[in-house]
Structure formats: structure tokens, C-alpha cells
Amino acid sequence: MLFVLKRIGVSVLLVWVVATIVFLAIRMVPGDPATILLSQGGVAPDPAAVAQLRIQLGLNQPLGMQYVADMHRLLVGDLGQSLQDQTPVAGEILRRLPRTLELIGAAAVLAVLLGLPAGLLAAIRRGGAFDRIASWLAAVALAVPIFVVGTLMVAIFAQGLHWAPAGGYVSFARHPLRHLELLAMPAATIAIGLAAILFRMTRAAVLDVSMRDYIRTARAKGVAPRRILARHVLRNALMPIVTVLALNLGSLLGGTVLVEYVFNWPGLSGLLVDAVNARDYPEVQGVVLVISVLFVALNLVVDLLYALLDPRVRHG
Amino acid sequence: MQRLRPGPVVAVGTIAFLALLVPLFGLDNPLHMDIAHRLAQPTLAHPLGQDAYGRDVLARLLWGARVSLAVASSSSALACLVGTALGLAGGFLRGPVEFLALRGMDVVLCFPPLLLALLVVTLLGPGAPTLIPLLAVLYLPGFVRVVYAGVLSVRTQDYVEAMRSLGAGRLRIMLGTILPNVGGPVLVQFSIAAASAVVLESGLSFLGLGVVPPAPSWGLMIGEARATMMQAPLLLLWPCLALSVTILALNALCDALRDAVDPHGITRRRRHGGLLDRLAPGLLPAPGAALELAGLTIAIDTPSGPIHPVRDVSLRVMPHETLALVGESGSGKSLTGLATMGLLPPIARVAGGAAWIEGRDVLRLDEAALRRLRGATVAMIFQDPLSSLNPVQRIATQIGEAVQAHARSPAKATWRRAVELLRHVGIPDPERRAHNFPHEMSGGMRQRAMIAMAIANQPRLLIADEPTTALDVTIQAQVLELLAALRRESGMALIFITHSLPVVAEIADRVAVMYAGEIVEQGRVAEVFARPLHPYTAALLASVPREDGSLAEAIPGTVPPPYALPPGCAFAPRCRFARADCSSGTLALTEVMAERLTRCRRWSDLA
Numbered sequence: 050m051l052f053v054l055k056r057i058g059v060s061v062l063l064v065w066v067v068a069t070i071v072f073l074a075i076r077m078v079p080g081d082p083a084t085i086l087l088s089q090g091g092v093a094p095d096p097a098a099v100a101q102l103r104i105q106l107g108l109n110q111p112l113g114m115q116y117v118a119d120m121h122r123l124l125v126g127d128l129g130q131s132l133q134d135q136t137p138v139a140g141e142i143l144r145r146l147p148r149t150l151e152l153i154g155a156a157a158v159l160a161v162l163l164g165l166p167a168g169l170l171a172a173i174r175r176g177g178a179f180d181r182i183a184s185w186l187a188a189v190a191l192a193v194p195i196f197v198v199g200t201l202m203v204a205i206f207a208q209g210l211h212w213a214p215a216g217g218y219v220s221f222a223r224h225p226l227r228h229l230e231l232l233a234m235p236a237a238t239i240a241i242g243l244a245a246i247l248f249r250m251t252r253a254a255v256l257d258v259s260m261r262d263y264i265r266t267a268r269a270k271g272v273a274p275r276r277i278l279a280r281h282v283l284r285n286a287l288m289p290i291v292t293v294l295a296l297n298l299g300s301l302l303g304g305t306v307l308v309e310y311v312f313n314w315p316g317l318s319g320l321l322v323d324a325v326n327a328r329d330y331p332e333v334q335g336v337v338l339v340i341s342v343l344f345v346a347l348n349l350v351v352d353l354l355y356a357l358l359d360p361r362v363r364h365g
Numbered sequence: 366m367q368r369l370r371p372g373p374v375v376a377v378g379t380i381a382f383l384a385l386l387v388p389l390f391g392l393d394n395p396l397h398m399d400i401a402h403r404l405a406q407p408t409l410a411h412p413l414g415q416d417a418y419g420r421d422v423l424a425r426l427l428w429g430a431r432v433s434l435a436v437a438s439s440s441s442a443l444a445c446l447v448g449t450a451l452g453l454a455g456g457f458l459r460g461p462v463e464f465l466a467l468r469g470m471d472v473v474l475c476f477p478p479l480l481l482a483l484l485v486v487t488l489l490g491p492g493a494p495t496l497i498p499l500l501a502v503l504y505l506p507g508f509v510r511v512v513y514a515g516v517l518s519v520r521t522q523d524y525v526e527a528m529r530s531l532g533a534g535r536l537r538i539m540l541g542t543i544l545p546n547v548g549g550p551v552l553v554q555f556s557i558a559a560a561s562a563v564v565l566e567s568g569l570s571f572l573g574l575g576v577v578p579p580a581p582s583w584g585l586m587i588g589e590a591r592a593t594m595m596q597a598p599l600l601l602l603w604p605c606l607a608l609s610v611t612i613l614a615l616n617a618l619c620d621a622l623r624d625a626v627d628p629h630g631i632t633r634r635r636r637h638g639g640l641l642d643r644l645a646p647g648l649l650p651a652p653g654a655a656l657e658l659a660g661l662t663i664a665i666d667t668p669s670g671p672i673h674p675v676r677d678v679s680l681r682v683m684p685h686e687t688l689a690l691v692g693e694s695g696s697g698k699s700l701t702g703l704a705t706m707g708l709l710p711p712i713a714r715v716a717g718g719a720a721w722i723e724g725r726d727v728l729r730l731d732e733a734a735l736r737r738l739r740g741a742t743v744a745m746i747f748q749d750p751l752s753s754l755n756p757v758q759r760i761a762t763q764i765g766e767a768v769q770a771h772a773r774s775p776a777k778a779t780w781r782r783a784v785e786l787l788r789h790v791g792i793p794d795p796e797r798r799a800h801n802f803p804h805e806m807s808g809g810m811r812q813r814a815m816i817a818m819a820i821a822n823q824p825r826l827l828i829a830d831e832p833t834t835a836l837d838v839t840i841q842a843q844v845l846e847l848l849a850a851l852r853r854e855s856g857m858a859l860i861f862i863t864h865s866l867p868v869v870a871e872i873a874d875r876v877a878v879m880y881a882g883e884i885v886e887q888g889r890v891a892e893v894f895a896r897p898l899h900p901y902t903a904a905l906l907a908s909v910p911r912e913d914g915s916l917a918e919a920i921p922g923t924v925p926p927p928y929a930l931p932p933g934c935a936f937a938p939r940c941r942f943a944r945a946d947c948s949s950g951t952l953a954l955t956e957v958m959a960e961r962l963t964r965c966r967r968w969s970d971l972a
Contacts, residue, residue: 066472074488192613194564196571197605200587204594204601260710262752268708269747270767270818271740274732280766281755300477307479307568321480322572325487333487340480360802361756 052356060349067341071334072119076112083108106330128338129331131324138335141320146339148218149309149316153301155232156239157294164244165290168251173278175256183248190245195304199238199311206234216313235312239305243297250293254286261285288358295351299344369625373617380611384430393421395428395581404597416586416600417593418579425581426607432582433611436493437562440500445555447501448508453544455509456516467513470506478503478565486574496575500565504558511554515547549626556622560615567608583608654721655826655858656682656705656743661718661728663700663709667928673716674927675700676882679954684825687852687859689873689890691866691905695924697882698862702828704728705860706745707735722826741771744819748831750811754803760814761787761799767821786817790847809840813847820851827852828860833868845872866909870894878902881925881935884954887962898963898971900940934965942967 083102087094103109107118122129128138171180207215213234221228258264259282267277306318313319317336324332393411399419407414413422455466476484482499489495569575570584578585586604594601663675675697682688690698703709705720707727719726722743727735739745747753755763761783768779780799787795790813803811812832819827829848833841849872852859861872869876869890877887878901886899897903907918922939925931931938933948940947947966954964965971 063471067476070472071484074484188616189609189613192616193605193609194567194612196568196584197587197608200591200601201605203591204598208594209598262747262749263755265708266747266753266763266815266818267755267766268736269706269739269745270821271736271738271770272766273736273770276766276770280758284757285755300479302477302480304477304479306483307571310572321483322574325483325574328487330487333484337476337480337484341476344477359757361804 053353056349056352060345063345064342067345068120068123068338069116071337071341072116075330075334076108076115123338128335131332132329133327133332138332141332142317142335142339145315145317145320148314149302149305149318152232152235152239152305152308152314152316153298155236156243156301157298159236159240160243160247161294163240164247165251167244168248169255169283171248172252172255172259180252184252187245187248190241191249193242194307195238195242196307196311198241199235199308202234202238203311216311218313218315231312231314235308235314238308238311239301243294243301246297247290247294250290251286254289255282257289258282258285284358288355291354291358292351295347295354299347302340302343302347370621373614373621376614377618380430380614381434383427384434387427387431390427392424392427395420395424396579397421404593404600413603414597414599417589417597422600422603425586426583426603428581429583429586429604430607430611432493432576432580433563433566433608436496436500436566436576437559440497440562441504441555441558443497443501444504444558445508445551448505448554449512449544449547449551451505452509452512452547453516456513466509470509473502473506478561479568482565482569483574486569491569491574492577496566496569500558500562503565504554504562507554507558508551511550512547515550549622553619553622553626556615556619560612560619563608563612563615653683654681655684655686655723656680656860657719657721658701658705659719659721661701661704661720662716663697663704663713664716665713665927669928671716672927674713674882675704677954678718678879678884680877680884680887682826682858682860684858685852685856686875687849687861687873689869689876690860690862690879691864691869691876692879693864693924695881695926696879697927698879699830701879702745702830702860702862705828706739706743707732708739708745737771740767740819740824741822742824743826743828744822744824745828745830746812746815746819746832749835750808750815751803751835753815754811756803758802759799760801760803760806764814764818764821767818771822782821783817786821787814789820790814790817790851791843792817808836809843812836812840812844816844816847816851820855820857823855824857826858826860828862830862831864832861834863834865841868848872866894866905878905881930882927883935883964884962885936885964887954888960892961898957898961898968899936899965900942900967900971901936903971904939904941942970 083099083106084094087098087102100109107115110118126139128142130136131138131141167183171183174180203215206212214231216234217231219227219231264277264281267281272281305314305316306322308314309316309319310322317340321333321336323329324336397420399415402415402419403417405411405415405419411421411423413426416422416425451466451469455463473481481503485499486495566575567582567584567587570582571588573585573588576582576585578589583604587601587608590597590600590604658678658680661675661678662673664671664673674695678697678701680688680690690701692698700709700713704713704715705722705727707730709715715728718728720728722738725738727738727743730738754760761780764783764786765774765776765779768774768782774782784795784799787798792798792810792813798806798810803814806814812835815832827848832848833844836844845868848859848861851857859872861869863869873890875888876890876893877884878893878899879885880901886893886897886902888898893902894906897906901920904918904920908920910917920939925935925938931948933946933950934940934943934952937943937947944967952964952966954962956962957968
């Protein structure tokens with residue numbers, strides 16, 4: 050229990066550090082954010098407009114005051130208003146976040162279904178034909194950047210073969226089948242790279258565990274190979290695999306940017322890219338914060354899961 | 366460091382070389398537009414055609430390599446320098462510097478990489494001047510951690526302490542002793558950083574947030590070609606191919622470097638290949654023996670031919686009997702035990718001889734038959750009970766597994782049997798202890814649990830591989846006592862592998878002394894200890910610490926490794942009695958007196 054509380058405490062601390070860094074980063078940028086924001090095409094902005102924007106963003110107050118006000122707003126869940134259309138940032142994020150999570154979730158399921166059994170099989174038949182072919186495929190999959198995979202998928206399956214729509218989004222409630230059709234290609238794009246990582250990790254972890262002394266003990270007891278694999282090897286290999294999966298899901302939270310862009314998937318990352326292009330500070334700050342919090346939370350879940358899987362951690 | 370595989374080095378080198386020499390190729394200006402020939406097919410002047418603005422695709426592709434690699438290598442170099450400095454400072458100065466360096470990296474890791482990149486680009490605008498420091502920050506944690514870990518492991522080592530006490534300055538110690546030690550992992554980290562920098566740079570450029578157009582960059586080219594995907598699919602293909610091949614080469618270089626720095630896992634596997642090459646000696650085992658080894662030879666295949674860490678080992682153990690297998694580490698005694706169980710590590714194989722357990726040669730049994738034998742007829746306990754027990758299973762589950770592996774047994778009965786076995790090996794409060802995980806028990810308790818596991822099916826032969834080495838002296842005595850008691854009541858044969866002669870005197874009836882893979886002397890313990898017939902046994906006995914406090918005699922020199930065995934008698938180079946003819950010919954283990962065997966030409970001169 051103490052372990053759990055300690056981990057939660059560390060996570061809260063990390064979130065606070067992240068929020069502070071984002072706050073400082075925006076204020077420490079060379080030049081006045083309000084001026085930069087209003088400078089379009091090299092024309093010097095109207096000083097009156099700049100002054101007004103400074104008031105709206107709270108930039109006219111001392112830094113300490115701004116910080117306290119900012120943290121207080123964050124605590125009550127107010128992420129400010131978009132500079133583009135004055136709508137609350139939090140609302141827009143809440144609307145888009147589930148779409149990104151759905152994409153990542155679907156990709157993770159596909160990747161686990163593909164990568165885990167393949168890695169296991171490759172480790173069991175190490176050096177065999179399957180191992181060599183799968184290892185080679187994984188190396189290739191890891192070498193092709195995600196946006197290249199996506200772009201090529203669009204070129205081949207949408208433009209070339211007309212098997213699937215090139216991109217877009219329809220909510221599940223409105224049109225379930227179409228929704229899944231649109232989900233398939235972006236999810237598969239993410240899943241390919243993730244499956245390659247999982248394949249490698251599973252293979253390495255299974256091989257590593259197979260060399261351990263306690264596997265030799267199990268063999269010395271005369272335990273059947275199938276049972277050794279299931280009860281001793283897999284159980285112990287699962288820990289590093291879970292870690293790798295979770296860490297990668299975390300970086301996918303930010304990394305779906307490219308996939309959402311290629312497939313026109315209106316998720317959180319798309320919002321971020323638009324906000325970056327429009328220099329919409331409150332929106333960028335909001336999205337970055339939300340993703341970071343999710344990332345930290347995911348790490349927390351991994352640690353707790355670890356404790357569940359490995360009795361040794363519980364006392365640590 | 367091991368040898369580096371040349372393939373990936375050549376591939377990355379070629380790409381870097383091309384990128385460096387692009388200006389000399391006399392290609393078109395990659396920025397020169399020619400709208401009249403937009404999307405033109407390949408011609409002699411433009412071998413890969415022209416893009417949507419009529420620019421030469423080949424020129425843009427090659428110049429793009431320059432941009433990609435320049436950004437990747439300069440950002441990795443920056444990260445490498447700063448990260449190494451931070452890691453060194455944190456690991457060596459400790460205190461607040463250590464805290465700041467490590468926690469700072471945790472904060473960087475809080476942001477998904479692409480996210481941090483987008484945040485920075487928003488604030489500072491796109492372009493190479495933003496990109497390089499940004500990527501450097503992203504890859505800092507890797508370097509800091511690798512160097513910090515390296516410093517930690519080196520810091521406590523004797524030679525660093527020694528230098529310190531000699532008055533060497535901190536900076537000199539850091540640069541002189543620690544840097545070369547972490548060089549390999551840092552190099553690996555560098556290649557990883559470079560590879561992922563190429564990926565990230567191209568991704569950002571693809572979004573229009575990296576390299577600023579019209580400069581050529583693969584990411585930008587892919588982004589631009591998307592618009593004309595239908596008319597000119599090749600425009601999309603070339604940069605995709607260039608990018609992927611570059612990353613593939615860089616990844617392969619990472620793997621090759623990693624293998625070169627850390628040779629673990631590059632093991633060659635050959636199972637039972639030469640098993641029947643050498644025929645078993647045409648003898649039949651003695652009737653009634655629990656185990657009979659005849660000419661057991663074990664080989665490990667290395668790139669420069671097979672080596673033989675165990676050669677021509679013959680011995681016999683009868684029921685009720687305890688045989689001690691004694692030798693220094695590296696003498697082959699553990700391998701002998703493992704071979705008898707059919708549990709040799711994958712790199713080793715049986716190259717000759719036979720091992721009969723109850724009349725069956727276990728070296729020629731298939732895996733299924735071996736499995737039925739292991740844990741039932743013959744069982745083994747290992748040196749380190751902590752690493753030999755599954756960390757995530759309760760102790761009774763692991764004991765029960767030994768029962769269930771050989772007989773159908775319902776779960777409840779199995780658990781009860783496990784508790785009973787725990788009680789049998791003297792574990793107090795076995796009902797409660799049964800629920801423990803291995804890490805919740807003491808070392809002595811764990812070894813008792815291992816023993817319970819081994820005797821679960823009343824084996825005829827128990828092989829104990831240094832079962833008391835990891836334990837302190839009182840616990841050691843208790844475990845020896847337990848093994849002796851178990852042997853008395855069940856009549857099983859016991860092979861006790863150890864390097865400790867006092868332990869031999871305590872537990873064994875007979876002893877076989879091993880040196881450099883061979884048995885050099887065999888006989889009844891009392892007789893061998895009273896009158897050793899091999900100089901090595903004599904030297905071993907003389908090297909035991911005396912109870913009266915007088916100085917023990919150390920044996921000069923070291924055991925020769927199996928790849929550098931001297932000709933003739935393997936012990937001759939260290940032997941006080943060696944003559945010129947000791948270092949030639951082959952020596953056989955000969956029975957020179959009743960039940961006394963030795964592998965020495967001068968045994969009669971010893972007494």
C-alpha cells in the first residue's frame with residue numbers, strides 16, 4: 050500500500066513539474082508571445098491590439114502572479130480559451146481525446162495479437178526459418194517511418210486498389226461500419242511498427258528467461274516443456290514485455306500526430322498540429338499537458354501492474 | 366570488444382560518403398525550378414525525373430541525404446558530449462549534481478519525444494537551428510544514463526580507489542579510467558540517437574515543421590509528393606526508399622555495435638550433433654550401480670574448433686553411497702553433473718562416453734524419456750537457491766510441480782504433499798511457509814526448499830551441485846546434516862559436488878578429484894586424505910586452512926583453461942614432482958592399489 054502511495058505521489062510531482070516547464074517555456078521564449086502571435090507576414094502589429102492580447106493572456110502581470118493564477122486554473126480543470134475561436138480548450142480536448150485513444154487502443158490490440166505469438170514462436174524455434182524471416186521483417190518494419198507506412202498505405206490500398214477510403218472520420222454512433230472501415234488503415238499503420246517492437250521484445254525476453262537458473266530447475270524436476278513455457282518462461286517474460294508495450298503506448302500518445310495527419314483523423318494530435326501552426330498558445334499548452342498527464346499516468350499503471358506481476362516489487 | 370560485423374558499417378559509410386561528396390557529382394541545383402517540365406518523366410539529364418516544381422529528383426534526393434545526416438549527426442554529437450559530461454559529473458561528484466542530472470532526465474522522459482518537439486517548434490519556429498538542439502535534448506537521457514551507470518560500476522572498483530589514494534585528481538580519474546570503460550555503450554547510444562534523429566527529423570519535415578522548404582529533405586519530399594500521388598507515384602517512392610534504407614542501415618549498425626560491445630546471446634547452438642560419433646566403451650555397467658559414468662567427454666564448439674572442458678570422466682556410485690566430486694572452479698565438475706541430468710547448456714554437447722542410470726544410458730535417451738527420468742529417478746539441487754527458484758511462484762507451488770510432473774495428483778493433495786515435504790526438510794511452520802515467495806525466505810530456508818523439491822519423488826540418485834557454497838557456516842552444517850539424514854533413511858545415492866575438502870570429509874564415503882576436466886584421483890575419503898596418490902590432491906590438502914592457525918600452502922599457478930591445455934599431464938606445470946616425461950604422451954586413470962585410482966606417473970614417489 051505504501052508502495053502505491055509513494056508511486057502516486059511521485060506521479061503527481063512529475064505532473065506539476067511538467068506544468069511548470071510548459072508555463073515557463075512559453076514565457077521564456079525570445080520576443081513577446083503576443084507580438085509574435087499578431088505578426089502576420091512580417092507586418093508590425095497594431096500596438097493597441099498587442100496590448101489587449103497581453104491583457105487577455107495575462108502577460109501584463111508579474112511572472113509570479115501569472116504562475117499562481119495559471120496553476121490555480123489548471124487545478125480546477127480550466128485550460129483557457131483558444132485564441133483562434135475563443136472556445137474553451139478543455140472542451141475541444143475532451144471531444145478529440147477519445148478518438149486518439151481509440152486509435153491507439155485498436156493499434157495496440159492488433160500489435161499484441163501479431164507481435165506476441167510471433168516473438169514466442171521465433172524464440173522457441175530460434176535460428177529456424179520462421180525466426181529468420183520474422184526477424185528480418187521486423188527489422189524492415191522498424192526502419193520504415195510511420196508516416197511513410199501511412200502514406201504508402203494510402204497510395205496502395207486507397208488510391209491504387211480502392212479497397213479502403215483514404216482517410217476521414219465518422220462517429221461510431223452515426224455509421225458503425227464506415228467508422229471501422231476508416232479506423233482500419235490508421236490503426237494498422239501504427240500496429241505494424243508496434244508489432245515489430247513487441248516481436249523483438251518478446252523474443253529477447255523469452256530467450257533471456259529460458260537461460261535462467263530456475264528454468265533449469267524446472268527441467269531438473271522433469272516438468273513438461275509446454276508447462277515450463279507457460280508457467281515459468283511466459284510468466285516471467287511478461288514483465289519486460291508489458292513495460293515495453295506501455296512505454297510505447299505512451300510515446301504513441303504524442304506520436305499519433307503523423308498518422309492522424311496522414312489519414313485526416315480528427316484526434317488530439319491533429320488539434321496540436323493546427324494549434325502549433327496557428328501559434329495558439331493556450332491550446333498547445335492544454336494538449337501538451339493532457340498528453341503528458343496521460344503519459345505519466347500510464348507509467349504509473351505500468352509500475353502498479355509490475356507489482357502485480359512480480360511479488361518482489363511489492364516490498365520495494 | 367568483439368569483432369564488429371562489417372556489413373552495416375559499409376552500408377552506413379557508403380551513405381555518408383555519398384552525402385559528403387554530393388557537391389562533386391555535378392548534379393543540377395536541387396532548388397532550381399523548371400515549371401515547364403513539372404512531373405517530367407526520367408531523361409538522361411534527370412535520371413529520376415522532375416518533381417511538381419520541375420526540380421531534379423535525383424539531386425534533391427542526394428542533397429536530402431546531406432540534410433538528414435547533418436542534422437542527425439550534429440544533434441547526436443551534441444547530445445553525446447553534453448550527456449557524457451552530465452553522466453560523468455553526476456556519477457562522480459554525487460550529491461546535488463547527481464540528483465539534478467538524473468531527475469532532469471526523468472523530466473525530459475515525461476514528454477513523448479514528438480510532443481516535446483512540437484512544443485519547441487511552436488515556440489522557436491521550424492528550421493535546422495531549432496531542430497539540432499531540440500533533438501540533442503531528446504537524446505540526452507540515453508547518454509546520461511549509460512555513462513552514469515558506467516561510472517557507478519567503475520567507481521567502486523579497486524583500481525579507481527587505488528588511483529584516488531595515490532592522489533590522482535578527480536578529473537584525471539574521470540577522463541583516464543572511466544571514459545574508456547563506457548566508450549562501447551556510448552557508441553551504441555550514439556548510433557541509436559542518430560537513427561531516431563533521422564526518423565524524427567523526417568517526420569517533422571513531413572509535417573512542415575522541420576527543415577524549411579525549399580531546402581531538400583526526404584520528409585519534405587514525401588509530404589510534397591502526396592499531392593501528386595496519382596500522377597507520379599514514383600515521386601513518392603524514391604524518398605520513401607531512401608529514408609527507409611538509411612534507417613535500416615543505421616539500425617543494423619546499432620545492432621552490430623551492441624553485439625560487438627556486449628557479446629551475450631551470440632551463442633552457437635548444436636544439439637546432440639556428435640553424440641554417437643564416438644562409440645560408447647563396450648562395457649556394461651556394474652549391476653546395481655545408481656550411476657555409472659564411462660569415458661564422459663563434453664565439447665564446446667568455438668570458432669577455432671571444439672574445446673573439451675570435461676574429458677574421459679568415469680566413475681560409479683552405488684545406492685546408499687555418497688561420492689564427492691571435488692575440484693577448483695573450472696575443473697568441469699558441474700558440467701559433469703549437468704550432463705548426467707541431460708541439462709547441459711546449449712553451447713555444450715556430449716562428445717563421447719556413456720552415463721548409465723539403472724542400466725539405461727541417459728546420454729542416448731530422447732528428451733521425453735529424459736524428462737520422465739529427471740525429478741523422479743534422478744534429481745539435482747543447485748548452488749544458488751535464489752536464482753534457481755522461480756521468483757513469481759509460491760514455494761509450495763514449485764514443489765508441487767515436481768510431484769505433478771510425474772504423477773497425476775489433485776491440486777489440494779499436491780499442496781498438502783508440498784507442506785509435508787517442507788516439514789520433512791525441517792522448515793518450521795510449513796503451512797505458513799508454503800505460501801511464501803522465494804525472496805521472502807532466508808538462504809538456508811530456500812536451500813531446504815530446493816532439497817524438498819528434489820526428494821519429492823524419492824529419487825535413487827541425488828546430485829547436489831555445491832549446495833552449501835552460498836550459505837554461512839552454521840547453515841551449511843545444518844544442510845549437510847539434512848542431506849546425510851535423507852540419504853540414510855531413503856538409501857539413495859548422493860553425488861556431492863564441492864570445492865571444499867572439509868565438507869568432503871564430513872559427508873562423503875568416496876571422493877573423485879577433478880583437475881582441468883579430468884579425474885586425477887579416486888578412492889575412499891579416509892584413504893585419499895591419509896595418503897594422496899596424486900600431487901594435485903596432496904597440494905589441495907595442503908592448501909586447506911589449518912585449525913592450529915599455521916599457514917596453509919597455496920598451489921602456485923592457475924588451472925589451465927580448456928583451450929590451452931598443456932601436453933601430457935595437465936597438472937605438470939604446477940607440480941613439484943614433475944619430470945621431463947610428465948609433459949608428453951597420454952596418461953590414463955589407473956587402479957594402482959585396491960580401489961585407489963590415480964592419473965600420475967610418479968604416484969609411488971609421493972609418499
